[in-house]
Amino acid sequence: MVAGLLADNWFNLIPEAVYFALLIIWSVIPVFLFNASIFSVPQIWESTMEMEFSGAKALTAEEVQHLEKLKAVVKAALADGVLSDGEIDHIKSIIWADGKVTYEELRAVHTTMQSLIGDELPPLEWRRN
Secondary structure (H helix, E strand, O other), X not given: OHHXXXXXXXXXXXXXXXXXXXXXXXXXXXXXXXXXXXXXXXXXXXXXXXXXXXXXXXXXXXXXXXHHHHHHHHHHHOOOOOEOHHHHHHHXXXXXXXXXXOHHHHHHHHHHHHHHHOOOOOOEOOOOO
């Protein structure tokens, strides 16, 4: 559309200063129409937002015990602040013990690590081969 107006010399009818002022006004209008309060998350969402899975089922006692064991191993592995290859392999073997990786296992490892070291990556023990 703008190319058509340029080709038709419509912009020669409007002085350049007026056109520039109209562009500035057109650019500022959305700031007033869509102020920051519209984009903030309502308080009701923050307090009630939870993840739900349509196929989620309650964990069995065996699964809960498995997750507690996994958390304990992760805590023990991070006790010295460094993850060694053996500790990583041990954690992987617990996760893959049943032949699959579940969301709950990944979440247990993540939340345990986050509670111990925050969002930082744990330092790895480097060995020369």
